[in-house]
Amino acid sequence: MAEAYERFRPGYPVQLVDMVMAYAGQPVQTALEIGAGTGKATRLFAQRGVSVTATEPDGAMLAELGKNVPASVRTAQAAFEDLQPGKKYGLVYAAAALHWTNPEGRWSRMAALLEPGGVFASFGGPIRLADPAVEETVHAARAPFLESDEIPSPDGTPPDHEMQWPGTELQRSVWFTDVQQSVIERRVTMSARDYVGHLSTISAYLVLPALEQEQVFSQIMRVLPETVELVADITVHLARRR
Incomplete structure (x- = not known):
């Protein structure tokens, strides 16, 4: 699975790091990454000279990350909930991983890891087929096994709401201020x-029984054109520790 994540998940554009650094308004020296996976985002921040500590509960993911990031990156096999307050960081960020964290006490734990005035960043977003006709065909092929493969908003925010999760939670939190939401179109x-390889890394498919996974991927593969164009916009949420 770790190799599939590395191979099929798109990386992140340099523009993302520029956005985070501009928001910080001063040089970011240290960063803690939550749910680093195979290091798609880790390498971008490390290449900017940020001293990154990448945390990830899955040992196989961390092993794959180690092949792809600079040697300066520190790693720790730990879930967010297991991180002990101690060292504080200028930046704490999560790349398409925040929805895996426990909502109870999420923001007080986050604040405890940040320096006063430090930055929290969360970014990611669903990848969708750009052609509505292809999307409709894939939906029909998937329907016997799965109604939707998207992750619902963790706090129930409707998709057309101006502020999306986790910005909605950050706005309500006493620990954070200056909440901003931006979209990098891609x-x-x-x-x-x-594309089917990418789907094999999506949680909606991962929870299906193995036989159903095999069947749904076969059905989707059968109806796809040779290449597909995807809408892969990145929604970025930024907030500052009070």
Whole structure:
């Protein structure tokens, strides 16, 4: 699974780091990453000279991360909830991983890891087929196994709401201020096989029984054109520790 994440999940653009650094308004020296996966975001921040500590509960993911990031990156096999307050960081961020964390006490724990005035960043977003006709065909192929493959908003925020999660929670938190939401528009082209590989890393498919996974991927592969264009916009949430 770790190798599939590294191979099929798109990386992040340099523009993302520029956005976080501009929001910080001063040089970011240290960062803690939550749910680092295979290091898609880790390498970008490390390449900027930030001293990154990447945390990830899955040992296989961390092993894959170690192949792809600079040696300066520190790693720790730990879930967010297991991190002990101690060292404080200028930046704490999560790349398409925050929805895995426990909502209870999430923001007080987050604040305890940040220096006063430090920055929290969360970014990610669903990847959708750009062509409505292809999307409709794939939806029909998937329907016997799965109604939707999107992650619902963890706090129930409707998709058309101006502020999306986790910005909604950050706005309500006593620990954070200056909550901002931005979107980096992005289009990605993949082969049909790589797109199905990407789907194999999505939680909605991962929870299906193995036989159903095999069947749904086969059905989707059958209806896809040779290459697909994807809408892969990145929604970025930024907030400052009070």
